[in-house]
Amino acid sequence: MMNSTTSNRNRIEKLASAAFALLVWQAGAMLIGESLLIVTPIAVVKRLFSLFTEADFFTSIGYSFLRIVAGFLAGLIVGTLMAAVAGKFHLAEIMFQPFIATIKSVPVASFIILCLIWLSMGTLSSFISFLMVLPIIYSNILQGIKSTDRKLLEMAEVFRVGLLRRIVFIYLPQLKPYLMSACSVAMGLAWKSGIAAEVIGVSNGSIGEKLYEAKIYYTTADLFAWTFIIVVLSIGFEKLFLFFIKKFYAGLERL
Amino acid sequence: MDIVISGLSKRYGEKTVLKNFNAIIPEKKMTFIMGPSGCGKTTLINILMGLVEKDGGTITGVPLLKSAVFQEDRLCESFNAVSNVRLVCENKVKNKEIISHLERIGLEDNIFKPVIELSGGMRRRVAIVRAVLAKSDIIFMDEPFKGLDDKTKEKTMQYVVDNTRDKTVVIVTHDIDEANILGGKIINMEHLKTIS
Structure with missing residues (x-):
């Protein structure tokens, strides 16, 4: 009872703060009165509805979504395997260190420009997302x-428990908080870097290309509308992925 | 084959825990290791289990297939009692058999709860069933009955006796009554109290 009241109150507070932010935005845009600099939220909503009817709307979303998610999943798999090897062999951890430190410290824009020379437009956003997720x-x-x-x-050593059982019963449960937090952070970064790669590389048919066009033609409403779509996709995918991880763990604990 | 321990010694830094310790642990019998806190009982069974390196001496006859009830329960917290036991069992040990053992030890109402939700005494009994059902020739038990009330302790002790007849069992305990009830060889380490 207490929990449900608190949760309802939290929800109302969140809605109230969102409504307040929208009001400030609307008032600010009306005060400036220049749609090139800042558009009103109402104009963005109108543009969003008109975007839904455009022929290439869903194909652009599909293009970016598939590539960024593929990059994220590749980073998740490779990063996990590398961590498993580094956890077992200290030498591997030492050897991986310079690569991980380099990826962490080099600006994403430098990687994007470098990869523009190496890779095709189709694989650029996947690779950049992968690179940002990996460390x-x-x-x-x-x-x-x-x-x-x-x-x-x-x-496990005394009972001679096999590797698979050790992974399922000991390692996976203990990794849960680390995995959840890593996925949550990495997913946001995968979207930001992947879209940045599409903008800089002007990948045909991508969301990044739409953002690039908005910049070229000064269509601020488009910029805001596509940004809103990116945020929704990023948060939506994060929630969905974390939901599946929780489901996976719930299934594991019922073993 | 009996386990023969000769001239065993172990130090942790400046602290000597075992010095020239000798003992024979008979095969397929219960042996109780007794003595006050700090005399090296746990260190001794940790050496026998292969978890701690000895500094000197020889040990022969320790079977390869070991199981244990550790001083702490060492259970996988988010899994239930059956899963915790199955973790260490061979595939041929079926859930039905595991459940039957857990019931025999008074855990019938808590078999499918995550062990994190069980009381200390219940967790202890899950650890005991795990050690009994794992394929082994020797079972090490470090204060296995601690935290159990008298009635449960009696039931659990009977369970251990009934299910370990063909195994070597080494039990660390402070309680002479446990040794007297269960019966077996007593190795008293009192005179070996930690030398600093």
Whole structure:
């Protein structure tokens, strides 16, 4: 009862703060009175509805979504495998360190421009998303592996528990908070960097290309509308992915 | 084959835990290791389990197939009792058999709850069933009955006796009554109290 009241109150507070922000935005845009600089939220909503009817709207979303998600999933898989190897062999951790440090510290724009020379437009956003996701997943999972309860591992050693069972019963449950937090952070970054790659590379038929056109033609309403779509896609995919991870863990615990 | 321990020694930094320790642990019998806190009982069974390196001495006859009830329960918290036991069992041990063992030890109402939700005494009993059902020739038990009330302790002790007849069992305990009830060889480490 108490929880439901608190949750309802939280929801109302969030809605109120969103409504307040929209009001400030609307008032600010009306005060400036120049749609080239800032459009009103109402204009953005109108543009969003008109975008839905455009022929290439869903194909642009599909193009970017598939590539960015593919990059994210590749980063998740490769980062996890690298962390598993580094967790087992200290030498591997040392060897991976310069690559991870480089990816973490080099600006994403430098990678995008470099990759423009190496890669096709179709694979650019996937690769950039992959590159940005990799160090986050690697670092978090490795930290999780290192924090695994030594006493449980000793227990597994005494009972001669096989690797697969160790992974399922010991490592995966202990990695859960690290995996959830890494995925949450990495997913947002995958979208930001992937779209940036599409804008700089002007990938044909992508959301990035739409943003680039909005910049060229000064269509601020388009810029806001597409940005809104990116945010919705990013948050929606994050929620969906984390939901499946939670489902996966719930299934695991029923084993 | 009996386990023969000769001249065993172990130090942690400046602290000598075991010095020239000798003992024989008979095969397929219960042996109780007794003594006050800090005399090296847990260190001794950790060495026998292969978890701690000895500094000196020889140990022969320790079977390869071991199982254990550790000082802490060392259970996988988010899994239920059956899963925790199955983790260490061979595939041929079916859930039905595991459930039957858990019921025998008084856990019938808590079999499918995550062990994190169980009381200390219940968790202890899950750890005991896990050690009993794992394929092993020797079972190490470090204060296995701690935290159990008298009635449950009696039931659990009977369960251990009934299910470990063909195994070597090494039990660390402070309680002489446990040794007297269960019966077996007693190795008293009192005179070996930690030398600093």
